[in-house]
Amino acid sequence: MSERKRVEAMAWVCPVPLRQYDRVLLGHGGGGKLSAELVEHLFVPAFGSAPEHGLHDSAVLEPGEGRLAFSTDSYVVRPLFFAGGSIGEIAVNGTVNDIAMSGGQPIALSCGFIIEEGLAMDTLGRVVELMAGAARTAGVSIATGDTKVVNRGAADQLFINTAGVGRIPDGVDIRPDRASPGDVVIVSGEIGVHGVAVMSEREGIEFGTRVRSDSAALNGLVGAMLDAYLDIHVLRDPTRGGVAASLCEIAAAAGVGIKFEESLLPVPAEVAAACSFLGLDPMNIANEGKLIAIVPPEGVDDVLNAMLSHEHGAGAMVIGTVNDEHPGVVTAVTRLGATRVVDLPLGEVLPRIC
């Protein structure tokens, strides 16, 4: 979503019928009049999803024939708004991206809010506007939803769950265990940006230039890549656990080795600075608008060119290859020419970044 639109959404004005409640009450989740007002005056205008035949317990989709991707994620990021994004935007983009990582184009999202009693109505309104904008940008409808309000202290402001359904084009077969020896590993751009942006906002630390989250919907990029070359083997968006966790999971699922050059990893200077300051590895930091593609050698040129021509793949780089030497093991060639094993991190290097 453009910066101008984000700023407009941040200046959200509470619609009149809700204005008498400047904070969310328990009753706004109770299934009565207050709930109905929230749906009528906030969700329906923003999401534009009032179906022709009135609101119902479920949305009716007509996806046509073929395979569907189905995915869910909950979003608990703190703070709710940060440089380059918000919980609302990553709640849309994250689930759109999970679907895109199967090669799917999203059809519809569901949206479940868990709200702490007392949340400012303005805060909820801004989050909803930013979600709606992100959904428009990704070309997906928010088709069904639910709101629960819990007592003050029983949640931290606002959690959002989204689930999504997407259509997988015929002939597409993208899954982690298709990584094969000889395949080439591509990343779509600079890594570690989202995690560092959230952390610097949260902790009030700035590392040189301000880092902005890369949160973006990648279904357009994936569509362009598949148009260029249909037989992409694996796609993965390296969110929690970062690039390291994604590569380790792929290596384990396919029973192959993955080897890459550390010097080829696109790590921006501010991310490198923040990570060295905090003793973190940029490979473990979450991204929200990047993907890893594993492609057979004959498709690399087509896929890479398609990526470089797309706004979300303009920084794409080949970083390594798949091998059969060390099944299940990811190795990095360091800047000094040594080889090290890259392992799955144990737990959370930065909690609550998505």
Added chain:
Amino acid sequence: MSERKRVEAMAWVCPVPLRQYDRVLLGHGGGGKLSAELVEHLFVPAFGSAPEHGLHDSAVLEPGEGRLAFSTDSYVVRPLFFAGGSIGEIAVNGTVNDIAMSGGQPIALSCGFIIEEGLAMDTLGRVVELMAGAARTAGVSIATGDTKVVNRGAADQLFINTAGVGRIPDGVDIRPDRASPGDVVIVSGEIGVHGVAVMSEREGIEFGTRVRSDSAALNGLVGAMLDAYLDIHVLRDPTRGGVAASLCEIAAAAGVGIKFEESLLPVPAEVAAACSFLGLDPMNIANEGKLIAIVPPEGVDDVLNAMLSHEHGAGAMVIGTVNDEHPGVVTAVTRLGATRVVDLPLGEVLPRIC
């Protein structure tokens, strides 16, 4: 699910690789090794959903041609376990029922856990077992999921979101605005039971005999009703807001009046006692295993017989009719023969019952 199976699930034993952590840590939601262990040793064995090709960001469904119902709900009920049910069972049954209220048969559920750091691993394990049992009973797979762990104090133990996709049979057209003057209103059994069961568990109050939640998946009942008569106009499960809210929403959506006899409402004595003690109306209390059906007069006998032959419809009753006298208004004929207007409750009569 049978009582024996519920008891077995409650005696859940932590699998060995998880046993060194008797509480959930932040790292169990971090996308690293701890997350992977939770998926491998808890979710996959319980949900039996490890796909043929390894775990991926999204599940791949092959629903065939036709319309799909898509719905979501978050579950924040306290306590997590109560007489006749648990958060896990209503998280499955609630979303299955939302799909069933479009006439849909569920194909797949997603499941998002938001867990407070420090939750006993045993508690999570029991919830997951009960969800798995409920999904088996409803005949639906839990196909994809997500786990987030938030800091101690940032959530209240455990919240669950489920979303679901279901197939709507050809020829079925069930929606609130199809209620038409002359149609007959049926409830599937005793009302108010779930809300009173949760409340009495929470507050430690007993009202005569112990009330047990009616939590149940209604897709089987709905299937039997549609087999008997395809042109059912409206289905609704009266959860939050109770029977009153459901009838008011239908009347508003269809622009019709609904009139029913209070004396025909099946309210069990314990629910009536609890409500009179607390100054509540049983019509506002949530149900988790009941439905309201609105059926044209020519279909009533077939639908009612199908309901009475089904375990979840054995207490079905005709309670009223749809009229064109007072569009948008629900009226009740009291036991004394007077007529009163039934209104949507303002907010929450019993918070956190689902």
